[in-house]
Amino acid sequence: MHDSIQLGGIDYLILGVYFVFVLGIGWTLRRHAKTSEDFFLSGRSIPAWIAGLAFLSANLGAQEMIGMAASGAKYGIATSHFYWVGAIPAMVFVGVFMMPFYYGSRARSVPEYLKLRFDEKTRGFNAISFATMTVFSSGISMYALAKLLELLLGWDFHLSLWISAVIVLAYIYLGGLTSAIYNEVLQFFLIVLGFAPLVYLGLSDVGGWDGLVAKLDRVASARGYAPGAWTESWASMGSASANPMGVEWFGMAMGLGFVLSFGYWCTDFLVVQRAMAANSMAAARRTPLIAAVPKMLFPFLIIVPGMIAIALTEAGGSFSLPKMADGSWDYTMVIPRMLAQYFPPGILGLGLTALMASFMSGMAGNVTAFNTVWTYDIYQSYIKKDASDAHLLSVGRMTTVFGVLASVGTAYLATQFNNIMDFLQLVFAFVNAPLFATFLLGMFWRRATGHGAFFGLVLGTMAAALHHGLTLPASARVGIKGGWLVSPPLHAYTSEMAQNFWTAIWAWTVCFVATIAISHLTVQRKSDAELTGLVYSLTPRPPREALAWWKTPEGLGALVLALAVALNVIFW
Amino acid sequence: MGLDIRTPIGLMFGIFGVLLTGYGLATNGSDVYQRSLGHNVNLEWGAVLLVFGGVMLWLARRARSGGAR
Numbered sequence: 284m285h286d287s288i289q290l291g292g293i294d295y296l297i298l299g300v301y302f303v304f305v306l307g308i309g310w311t312l313r314r315h316a317k318t319s320e321d322f323f324l325s326g327r328s329i330p331a332w333i334a335g336l337a338f339l340s341a342n343l344g345a346q347e348m349i350g351m352a353a354s355g356a357k358y359g360i361a362t363s364h365f366y367w368v369g370a371i372p373a374m375v376f377v378g379v380f381m382m383p384f385y386y387g388s389r390a391r392s393v394p395e396y397l398k399l400r401f402d403e404k405t406r407g408f409n410a411i412s413f414a415t416m417t418v419f420s421s422g423i424s425m426y427a428l429a430k431l432l433e434l435l436l437g438w439d440f441h442l443s444l445w446i447s448a449v450i451v452l453a454y455i456y457l458g459g460l461t462s463a464i465y466n467e468v469l470q471f472f473l474i475v476l477g478f479a480p481l482v483y484l485g486l487s488d489v490g491g492w493d494g495l496v497a498k499l500d501r502v503a504s505a506r507g508y509a510p511g512a513w514t515e516s517w518a519s520m521g522s523a524s525a526n527p528m529g530v531e532w533f534g535m536a537m538g539l540g541f542v543l544s545f546g547y548w549c550t551d552f553l554v555v556q557r558a559m560a561a562n563s564m565a566a567a568r569r570t571p572l573i574a575a576v577p578k579m580l581f582p583f584l585i586i587v588p589g590m591i592a593i594a595l596t597e598a599g600g601s602f603s604l605p606k607m608a609d610g611s612w613d614y615t616m617v618i619p620r621m622l623a624q625y626f627p628p629g630i631l632g633l634g635l636t637a638l639m640a641s642f643m644s645g646m647a648g649n650v651t652a653f654n655t656v657w658t659y660d661i662y663q664s665y666i667k668k669d670a671s672d673a674h675l676l677s678v679g680r681m682t683t684v685f686g687v688l689a690s691v692g693t694a695y696l697a698t699q700f701n702n703i704m705d706f707l708q709l710v711f712a713f714v715n716a717p718l719f720a721t722f723l724l725g726m727f728w729r730r731a732t733g734h735g736a737f738f739g740l741v742l743g744t745m746a747a748a749l750h751h752g753l754t755l756p757a758s759a760r761v762g763i764k765g766g767w768l769v770s771p772p773l774h775a776y777t778s779e780m781a782q783n784f785w786t787a788i789w790a791w792t793v794c795f796v797a798t799i800a801i802s803h804l805t806v807q808r809k810s811d812a813e814l815t816g817l818v819y820s821l822t823p824r825p826p827r828e829a830l831a832w833w834k835t836p837e838g839l840g841a842l843v844l845a846l847a848v849a850l851n852v853i854f855w
Numbered sequence: 856m857g858l859d860i861r862t863p864i865g866l867m868f869g870i871f872g873v874l875l876t877g878y879g880l881a882t883n884g885s886d887v888y889q890r891s892l893g894h895n896v897n898l899e900w901g902a903v904l905l906v907f908g909g910v911m912l913w914l915a916r917r918a919r920s921g922g923a924r
Contacts, residue, residue, distance in 0.1 A: 293878050297871060304867045311858050333860060465860045472864055476907065480900050484891055627887035629878045629897035633871060 288435055288623045294632030301636045302450060309454030309462045319675040322459035323655040324391060324560045331566035333468055335573025338557040340467035344645020345638060346424045348585060353614035355589020358527045359513030360854055363582040368540040371575050371847040373548035375840040378571040381549055382558060383825060384726050386567040388816045393552040394660040400725045400817045402733030408740060410660035413552060414653055416711045418686060421649035422693020423704055428642045435619050444694055451646050452687040456680055460560055463647040470640035477637025478584050484625040485591040498594035516854045529778025538784025542791040546719040553652040564825060568836040575843045579850060592617040654682040705763050716787040717743025717794030724798050729818045735802030743794025750789040756782045859918060865911030868904045875901025
């Protein structure tokens, strides 16, 4: 790197102060984790606004920051589909419709809900794949962060890997989920306040919003798209070849907006755990709704910098993204390059600390979800069924150590075998794609059986793999990108993203249909009494609370949806 | 809960605010601010962080005295 950043004493001081505070929060909370429910679920005592911000922050890892900024440069404002279409509706749905069953059933994890609703094998399938996935994804993001810091600041790869791992380990070991959640709130504010001035300076430099649109119109035209392709989110979604994402509106709405989005926000324990830790049913239901408000504003914080970066780069001024070996722009360098360009020493430390904070919040999310699923759904279910609560608490602490070490191991594995990492992420994508069909049927159709759910999931996963093996994105090579089953592939997609969305649509549909069919052929072993609190039709409605309409989950959810629609229309 | 999260948030951003405004004052007029398009961004944003930290501490304090009453 020709332009690595030189940090001054003031920058290190700010980073140091941040480390003292995250560790201090863990230290202060060390006596609050007395039972396993304290450690894994904060004793279900977290107020709604704190759970809400943590819900969001846990999802806001460094990879999200770097990746979404990169997509902003690559695809423009259409990246906001990952927020306004691919997150908000699902967050409203989980809060209004699903949280009553997650929270009301007193399940301690998402896999445990599957055990209560279906059977042991469905839980086991979900618990094992989820636990493995969290370790791998925290390892991969750790690797990415250490690599970035090495490139940018010349920091030693091993040193930054171990320091960040040990800090996250220390504060979770001490205070469990409460400490992770409290730190996530702190990290949330740090991320927002650390990056906001970057957006302001970038926008001033590019000539305001109008200047940005004018420059991006030229970027779009130069690449053979209609002028608005970078600054209008829906206008060029009519056909897959008219926009840089290479996705048409139906694949976008169904694949991302429905299957992938609901599959993540409604079933991923990493986020759902934050709501389960809330102090009441009303708070648990409001958690994702409160999170949705800042979530829908994040495009301005994360995607807009990417748009600014590509506009300035192609306008040929003083700012330029670096190039990769093959001559294309290195989009992942948007945030680091902008920090180096616009932030003088002082605030530069704040910006880097914000990047560190986003990494830590994402990693802590993975570690806390991992230790809970491992302890409750694997250890207590298969290894030591009669474990006392004190024993589970110490297993949880040990698992935190083990989980962090395994993540570090994965990070080192990633330095050697990047292909294995790509392969594993692909497998997890297959396993996750059908999940939402299982939960939807589980919660809203009482006849869905354990066999139906389990074999539906297995078939859905297989359908995902099959679809991937039969199709290939344009100009990709056969192998990890698809097309490995038949030659030539049955269908060529315009882009990898389109292929991903359609893989998800197929997986979901197969799982949905197969679960219904197999449920009809098998006997429902759960009695209505056992299913009370787990299935919509057998659960008494929670009493209407005497709240202002906009404070009820339904009212707040409607408000959030209306705002998301408005944003889609404004940036249409 | 034993800890009102607004207290450490307020303290941390308060410290950041003091550090940045102090550093901004000491380096006022320096060439480094050409990077930030002529803004003394340390001084300006440091002031914003001070206000944010103050509001957080005030909210925490209000909740504490409200709870005692």
